[in-house]
Amino acid sequence: MSEQVDKKPNALWENIKVIIQALLLAMVIRTVLFQPFTIPSGSMMPTLLVGDYIFVNKFAYGFSKYSLPLSPNLFSGRILEFSEPKRGDVIVFRLPSDPDVDYIKRLIGLPGDRVQMIDGVLHINGKAVPKLADGSFTSDYRLDPGSDVPVFRETLDNGKTYDTLDQVPNSRGDNTREFIVPEGHYFFMGDNRDNSLDSRFDVGYVPAENIVGRASVIFFSLGNDTSFREIWKWPANMRWDRLFKVVD
Secondary structure, three states: HHHHHHHHHHHHHHHHHHHHHHHHHHHHHHHHEEEEEOOOOOOOOOOOOOEEEEEEEEEEEEEEEHHOOOOOOOOOEEEEEOOOOOOOOEEEEOOOOEEEEEEEEEEEEEOOEEEEEEEEEEEOOOOOOOEEEEEEEEOOOOOOOOOOOOEEEEEEOOOOOOEEEEOOOOOOOOOOOOOEOOOEEEEOOOOOOOOOOOOOOOOOOEEEEHHEEEEEEEEEEOOOOOOOOOHHHHHEEEEEHHOEEOOO
């Protein structure tokens, strides 16, 4: 009997240690390596849809204070920079005017680049980015239906290619001044060109320190304005074809 009594506390302690280790591992993954984000608006359509749930790779470009919970002011700039952001990457960053707010956009301009929109065509360093018609897009998002919106495929100088929307010809963002990206900063734009607050407007240039990470994969997706809490609606509104889709 005494042997059995001694084993019970030991088994309980082992179970507690396993639970603590699992929680610590989950915290490390969540706060340092990968972080889940929800897409709340249509600014990145058709690449990302409202109701997409994505994982963001937080170590892709190293770490800043914004990579950590509560953004403690432990250091400035970025550390452990494994690679640099590439033109065309889809990136989560903190809004320069309000660092408590997360934005997700596509990286268009690198430090030193000259970026301009002319008649709806993106120009980088004086060269037009090829823009080819690529069908149409209809959204299931109630606040931004976007029925039969023209889709155009852009191809950057590094071979990166992606779809954009051009719903309104000659909109405010279709013709801009030339932006010269300062050192240590980046220029971002949404793929939904007529419905995106980005570096063309109030967002401005984004400091490297404000980058949180690179969007990597869609792990869950609900259409038709379905709330995550409405589990009974999942089967009818799940976008099955988007599950585990890599973000391009």
